[in-house]
Amino acid sequence: MGKKLKSCGVAIAALGWCTPILAQDLAVERSDRAEDPEVLVTASRTDRSVALEDYTGSASIISAQDLVDRQVRDIGDVLRDVPGVAVSSVAGQTQIRLRGFEANHVLVLVDGIEVSDPFAGEFDIGTLQAEIGSRVEVLRGPQSALYGNDAIGGVVAYESASGRDLNGFAARIEGGTDDTVNGSARVGLVGGQWDAALSATVVSTDGQPNARGGTRDIGRDSYTASGKGAVEFAPGFELRAAGRFIRTEGDFNDSDFDPTAPTFGLVIDSPGTRFKNDAIYALIGARASVLDDRWSHDLSAQIADISRDSFGPFGRTSGSEGDRLKASYVSAFAIDGRHNLTFAADWERERFRNDDPFGFASGTRQEIENVGLVGEYRFSGERLDIAAAVRHDINDRFADETTFRVGAGFDVTASTRLRASAGSGIKNPGFFELFGFFDGQFIGNEDLTPEKSNSWEVGIDQQLANGAVTLSATYFDSELENEIFTTFPPPDFIATPANRDTESTQRGVEVSASARLGGGFSLDAAYSFLDAEEDGIEEVRRPDNIASAAVSWTHPRDAASATLVVRHNGEAEDLAFTDPSFIPLRVTLDDYTLVNLNARVQLTDRIDAFARVENIFDETFEQVFSFVSPGRTATAGLSASF
Template sequence: MPAWAQESEEQDREAPIRNSSVAKTEILVSARRDDAFTLRENYTGSSTVIADYQLEDRQVRDIAEALRDVPGVAVSGVAGQTQVRLRGSEANHVLVLVDGIEVSDPFAGEFDLGTLQAEPGARVEVLRGPQSALYGPDAIGGVIAYQSASGRDLQGFSARIEGGTQGTANGAARYGANGQGWDAALSATVVSTDGQPNARPIDGGGTRDIGRDSYTVSGKGSVEAASGLTFRAVGRYILTEGRFNNSDNDPASPTFGFIVDSPGTRFENEAVYALVGARYEALDGAWTHDLSAQIADIARDTFGAAGRTNGSEGDRLKASYVTAYGFDTGAVSHTVTFAVDWERERFRNTDPSGFAFTGRRRIENTGLVGEYRLDARRFDVSAALRHDINDRFADETTYRIGAGFDLTDTTRLRAAAASGIKNPGFFELFGFVDGRFIGNEDLRPEKSEGWEVGIDQSLFADRVTVSATYFDSELEGEIFTTFPPPTFVATPGNRDTVSTQKGVEIALAAALGRAFSLNAAYSHIDSEEDGTTEVRRPEDIASAALTWTAPDDAASATLVVRHNGAALDDAFTDPSFVPVRVRLDDYTLVNINARVDLAEGIELFGRVDNLLDERYEQVFSFVSPGRSAVIGLEARF
């Protein structure tokens, strides 16, 4: 099992060309269900890999920040919730996998990316476009798969510690080891900051710092119990504590509907994830069987000056069996895969008032998956079909087909079509406990169908690659929030009209001589709901990361520039609480960092984020952090 994450011998960490987007040995694991890897050059859809050394070069601490460099991705974050949208979809349309575990909160149906910290040796895969045929509900927009390093990928002990402005104190430690037929790794990370104000400085306000502390402990390992039989286990614990500010709910106040300093308000999110599995290979590895079980247990609480004000508990139990058979007919390889998934999600309000229903609610789902893949020298074909059996909703069938063709040795054409589905979440079905959002148990699942075409072009002996993709999809039954009179209390419903998402994604990766590498991305996305532009989805997003590396990797420096175009958002500044559409200005963030080796295995590093001290809002009235700087040491033995 650990073999999937190993880099090819051709992809040398010390080589002058350190850009994995250029290297043709790059692999994808999340693109298929049989846990075997696929060369990215043979994938028939749109994908991006953020390699371990790219995370290191950009000194990424929050994975959400690295996702800003992926085409088609829009990131918006506030204290206690960071959302990621793929290709104009909703945040709860994106499936997030961490070491193969589905990590979304059953209550909200999405994962807070702000709680996912970068560990040494980790990597990220992003599949864009509907993936429900492989993974079931929650994957309308695509899949984000985070993989920590195993004991075979990164051996020995490593640690880093850093400190800086706003009381920042971060640290990470990791140990990995392996032997004949076994491997193990243990990792711990801490991200802590006093933060900066996130309320607008109106009438003397906007002075309360919004800090947070996030702690992660994770481990993974595998052991070969017998020839062809391997057992594996993964575990992860995340605790995030932080402050937040509320909006002003006094209609007579000049700041009504705006975020204001709210002393005493804070949140605490705690999550436990675990997976155990067994894999057996028969017929010299041609026929594989994989059985796994996983659990996610998430608790979220908010507090005010007088104590706990709200809370929820959600858990997910999931079991999967995947079997695959591969065979060759001449120069053509075939793989046939069958999978069955069973999933149970449960949720319970933990409202301290005693007035809300605090019983446990549950939803069950069983999915049957069939997948076929053909790999030839110049062309590739993939097809997947899934049938979901739901206990609360109507049964659904989703599909995905794709093909890729190497027109020349340097030009590849690809196309794919797929459908997706998203079941309503618990809060949409049953509402909030404070009476401001009434649930709707008659909601039906959202359905998506779309297609894409793309071209990948290599230039200058594979030192430069350019990819361009056009996509077009439609969403039926989109769940939206309505505010019916006379109470104007929010409640969800399904739209009768069609919502559309279409756009262009462009990515460039280049090795500029022996010292510089460049990654750049641009997206233009037109996402409309009933003919109106969707909120928090900039039409234009761009990024570029330029890295300089000294000979023998003795030092390096990286400049990252990220631009978000103007976007729309909803502001609750009307006393009826019916939202008013507002415009969020565009912004550009500039980050710079550098590192230098002090001795063998020890390096000094530093970075400045938001170098130009840009003042901007990702969400209406939530002011995002200004300039910050840190310096630190890292050691590896």
């Protein structure tokens, strides 16, 4: 692509800059290979983490070591290994769905910041690159009682490493097929009462064709710069801050809208079409604690500012601007180490404006404000854990709503745990659905009402072989009311959203297994069965069956390692606009299995060489109708840690 040389130079410079001055301590990635602590930061509104083994719902942790072992670069890829998660990706948009809920029903947090775009109410997870030392949490099931709007299906939380987590310097650079260059550099600093971390990541690729029989490569350039830090000014009083900038530029192809063409409704090569998205995120916060840290008060403010633009051969064709301003206060009180009470208050304002260069869509800036009040109680005993939360939202556009979540976990024996939880969720219509986009092509509906859900689940966790093997199984059942869908009313058949009068259901089973085997081998596997129906019809882009397995081997002295990852997606339904009326037809996407293999070898105490091959067998598959996904790719590179 046009910026290929520039991107390559930035990445190489990053590695070269770090290598001579990295003189201490980020051999953490290698010498300190212990797993991240198994705690959930997002399972409670208090600032005290919840141990994974004490959580009353369903959750997964993707540790920093998991990301290293699987050589993860796009966070969306590793989410395919989490039970209950379905991922679908096309150029310019990667969606995640939890337990059959829509992508805009999943709350995504990055360093505690809500990162969804107010335009569509969801986050493009394809723009989130794996930084050195980062980790991911996934909470499955309704979390609206804690986080309000957007969290019907659950929460995905990405956390970059702080200066205390990873003190030192590190960098990596790699190149491969499709003229791909990926470079990342990080510095973590820590003092007696402070810590700071800075990170930069560059991804550039010419890509591959994504139209059936197409020849146009669909490339992408992505740039991320982030930082976070904290200062303890006095015992019990700390200030913190985090910030992030993401720019993503890339190509995309349009569908053929010529009803006389044999490719009508299919994706075709579209020279000159491209997009550019910019996102700025920031958070500042202050925490004060008294009574020997048993009573804490946390005040924070965060912003998200996202702009999107699309271009054709003759210039800009569409655009949107969205921003979010949020302030939160959380007060948490711990009683005798077992009982915890939390109160939280959130104020949030979202704004959106169509930036259509042709004036087809209204450019009026729209705004919605919301206040949420949260009460939470947690009990952690030797064998019994209880959690309960309730939230009341006061919205200036929609009716006030109250949501809840309750859960309990009981250790039947030292190796067997039973758990159950239930909750409700809410999702307000997005600006896109309320006010439309490109009048004459998608008409908004200002009479839409929020979607509401009720869910419950039961699960069992079993440890075997003195904890070397962990098995988990969960059954879940959900109902969604007022589901928003796209309709095409006659006589014009122009797309417009509406609320369904009937209930949609999502139910299924999630199974996972983790085993630490002898000889340096480990296994992580997951399987999900999903039955998701919308008005009695199977939901689109949600395979009934999803499975994955990752087998890793590490040399006893960590001189080398290798990981094999196998991911299977079953058949899935989708919509095809191949009828001249533009009324969608249902099609079935074939199942597919992808096999990835990577390896690493230690060259010196500070430098590793690595390589990977993805989609080894060059499987041809579509995650979305008519969009062909990439075939086999190969990458090799170097990483340095000091």
